[in-house]
Amino acid sequence: MLREKRVAFLGAGSMAESMIAGIVQKEIIPADQLYVTNNSNQMRLQQLNAKYGIQALTKDALPYGEIDLFILAMKPQGAADALGELKDKVRPDQVVISVLAGISTEFMEDHLKDGQQTIRVMPNTSSMIQESATALSPGRHTDMDSVLHVKELLSCMGKVFLIEESQMDIFTGLAGSGPAYFYYLMEHMEKAGVEKGMDENMVREIVAQTILGAAKMILSNDEAPSSLREKVTSPNGTTASGLEALRKNNGGKAISEAVYHAAKRSKELNEEMAGALVTS
Structure with missing residues (x-):
């Protein structure tokens, strides 16, 4: 059962806190079974301990043998070192998870012992309010029980989609960058309303409610967007x-091009990140 699992966050930044907050609020796993550590910022660890009641420890004090899920949540540049430290401390039945840009399951497998279970995860910024569209891609050696446990865990941030890792770039174009497209649309709708004399705050609420209602219409039935539009x-x-x-x-073309360009840039950045990490 997921509730019996122990989860360690290696890194204590905003993404780690978003996940911790969701897990604690939804009581998916008891707070005392959550661990967080970082390289040197003890004040940050104390803040997370005081706020969420989780176990904030130095890396040396982390009970590696008791952890079920290790979540890489540091800056991507620190991933290789973190994986090197984990290599001789984790077992094949434990799962190493990346929520880092450019850190693929292949990269993790290359830095861990053969047969290690790995999963790559990509949330978006709506994870801060538990409304993320989050992608999950398992590595070559990851069993389905582990996938289901991690998927359930990630539900604390919103809705989770199991995809092939080769689809991560287009997912980035759709969901990773997606909120910004809607913010841009809202920005221009708001501008149009204000230019015609409406109150700015009221227009903002009207536009937000309109988009929320449209999204709920899509999610509440099986009709395609084109059908609802018609x-x-x-x-x-x-x-x-x-x-x-x-x-x-x-x-319409502008929207499609936004998705394609973001996906293309995601691929370029992943390749750049992987190259930099290999040569560093």
Whole structure:
């Protein structure tokens, strides 16, 4: 059972805290079965201990043999050193998880003993409010029980999607960078309302509620976005006029290109990161 697992966060930054907060709030695992450590910032560890009741320890004091899931949550540049320290301390039945940009299961496997279970995870910034779209990709040696346990654990941040690691770049284009596209859309919708004399705060709430409602409509039934769009688009009506303006200004193409460009850059950054880590 997941509730019996012990989880260690190697790194104590904002992502680690987002996950810890979700786990503690949802009572997925008891707080005293959560461990966090970092290289030197003892004040940060004390803050997390006081706030969440978890066990904040130095690396030397971490009970490696009792841990079920190790989560790499430091800066990516520190991953190789962290994996080197773990190599002789973990067993094949323990799972090493990366939430770091550019740190793949292959990279982890190359730095750990043969047969080690690894999982790569990619959340987005909505994890801070437990509404992330999070991707999960298991390594070559990871069994399905471990995948299911980690998927359940990550549910503290939102919804989890099991994907092939080769799909991580396009996932980044869709979900990793996705919130920014909607913020950009909201920014321009808000600007249009303010330019026509509406209160800025009211417009912001109207736009946010509109996007929230549209998202809930998609999630509450099996209809495709195109079908729902057609249902609210009366011939020669206001929505039809707005959509026609989007088409004339290549709005659809712009959205697709945003996803493709973000995915392309994700691949480039991952390759750059992997190259830098190998040569360092």
